[in-house]
Amino acid sequence: MPRTKTMPTTWMPRAAAVLCAGLLLAGCGSSEGEPKAGSGGDTAPAVDAAALDTGSYPTSPAAEFARATTENIVEVEGQRLAEFTVAPFEIDPELISGKMPTMVMRSGKNLGVVIGGGAGDIAANRNMLYGYVSTAATNTPNVTDPSRSVVNAVLRFGNPEDAAATARELQAQLTTVDDGAGVSTAESVDVLPNTLVSTRETDSSAGRTVSVNALTPHGDYLLYSWAQAPAGQKDWTAKAIAKAVSLQGPLIDAFPAQPTKEQNGGVSAEFPMVDQDKILIYAIPEEDAQARLGDDLAAYGPRGMSHRSTNPPLTHRVLTETGSEHNAVAKTTVYRAADDAGARTIADEFAGDLAAQGFTAAPSPQGLPDAKCVTKDTVRGTEIYCMVVNGRYVGEASGLDDKADVDRQISAQYLILEQADQDA
Template sequence: MGFRIPARAVGALLSAALVSATIAGCDAAEPDAAAAVDPAVDLATLDTGNYATQPREVGVVANLDQGRFIEAERLGDFVPTPADIDPRFVHTNPTIASVFLDPEAALGKIMAVDRFAEAAPEFIGGFVSSAQTEPDNRGIDMVNAVMIFPDEQKAATAATELERLDFGYAPGNQPIEIPGYPAAKAHWQPDQQSIGSWFATGHLVVYTWLYDYLKIHLEKVDKQALLDLTRKSLDTLVPELQKFTPTPSDQLLTLQRDRDGMLGRTLPRPREDSWINPPGVYAGRTARHFTSDPVDMGIAIDEAGVDLFATDGADVYRARDVAGAQRVRDELGGLTRRFTRSEAPKNLPFAQCKEYIGREYFAIRFYCAVSYDRYAAYVWSHQLLDAQQRISAQYALLVNAR
């Protein structure tokens, strides 16, 4: 990595989650290309291994933690990406939890969380958006963590207490006022190009963290640049977050886990799979938070008319029509310098499989994409046969969910 990573910095190590979410634009179909009809498939001839091939009913949350997760997922649809705030932030790290109940999973690398529960005892759930201007810690890191609380007063109190906790982490921290946001509680270190800000808006608290690796490496400090970027972030976030209607905390157990049957037609996650975020359903453009290329992902989503995105044991996208789904399939299954083509599954020749040949040690090796009707799906595995079985089962799920 370019520079030594500070103890509180967000790691930039590329993992399986990052590679599995990469959108490849090289082999993409033209957005207005006519949809070719895929050949009919006899589902009985597909090798689906032990994976589910029938859709499932996903009903009301089973417990309070599930309700908190669903509420945090709902919030995610209203959180802009860093690229929405500033187009320089195009390098994301999906290895950081986006949906969280445990602050350690999402914030543990950038702030002290050992007393988080004491400072914010009625925290419900949160959604994190993060990106860098350059890969490998060579630019600026931006993290926006949005947290839900039962009411405005509890959010305001939490913002104050969390800033007090965070302020005490380093002896050199000094208070700082964010232009245009006098109610924000913020601090910086005069000898480092870093800032942390807590701002309460309605039931929500927005934690904005900026860290400029390059300027720190060059031993340069630009206080105004930090302030301007923090204000720009809040100027973008706050109006969008005000569109979010929080669920009353006594109604979290009534939340539905699915939307329009999307999760029901998505391959369930095998128990042995590692995971960062829980299964969920989001608006189409929210998928940009879960990819290493949010700009190209946004273009593909817009051109294909993707309105819903589900993630579990596979990623499933609902496009406006067959052509849109095929457009997404071709993006997901397309090749770049880091991938080479792999064999399609038996009796599913229009599925697109590929092998990762890059240098990242922890990357998952095999990926497959397919589409059916309005839906495109993407799976991943360390073994080609398993990836082929997963995409075959996912295709059968899409067909059987008609």
């Protein structure tokens, strides 16, 4: 299922809402002009549009988004790149606990967050354009328990020379500069002749661990993979790195990257559309532009959504099987399946997943029996999720300790989806 915006069970501070749990959700479609029955069928209470409290949230689709501009092309390209970045669970199916950093990398400086030390300066000096990074670990009952984890990143440069030079400079830094955790030792992996590898053993609260860095130049891209495990599982780290590189190369080759001006004969190529598949117009916009951090106000595919999910394999599988090719991420999240049955499948699958986490039913918003809501008390407060299904569309809203606001969000989302193009 998708990530949450502010919920403590997730690992991203700003994100799309998750689906409600423990409730079988039916489709909400009806003939135009007819009163809409609730999800319980013809005998369920009808939606009372006049009773809906939408607060200040918009109740109509947004104007269509234009193409990216020079001001947001880095964010848009990074969001598109997410679909072509291998997710940790694809490297090892047990890597399902999302961690930071998982994000669009809007400049070379962001690499400092991923690798540390002077990595950000090295990438920036080599004019890294943008990238995407995904991080996950195995689930453990306690944070001090031994676990395995992976970081997988794709960094785009203006040319192969800068990508290769960055790999060499990063390898030199890792193997000569002590960033406080010791210096890594250069090694080689037989099956990765073009990859620069270094390893390091350190002590942590979970015991002695071994970590492996791998830098693989790949045309205009630098593939960065990192794996960590208990010291006795060094073989696992080598296998994880090899799997990451073997999957990432072919996947990035399929990415339809925006050509640079130099690559396009000295003239700027037409920029991609911000709203892939015209789905973002149906999500409630994020009010705080700074909260997006390059990741929200986006249209992601199944893999892109899985990076930001509390159950990545489930998210990827369900969205793929239902044909939900692009999914809108803003203040709310909107999915569009290939058909009505697909939307109900999305709702049912994600609902069952949240039910297993202990969420319980909460009252639907006034006038909107079709919306299903759930709550769960956590150390940070009460999490609230609401969802509504309308034909091929699924809308989600979430919040913390403010059920009234979540009710307003999902009520506004319902009215927007009433106007959505079911034949898109």
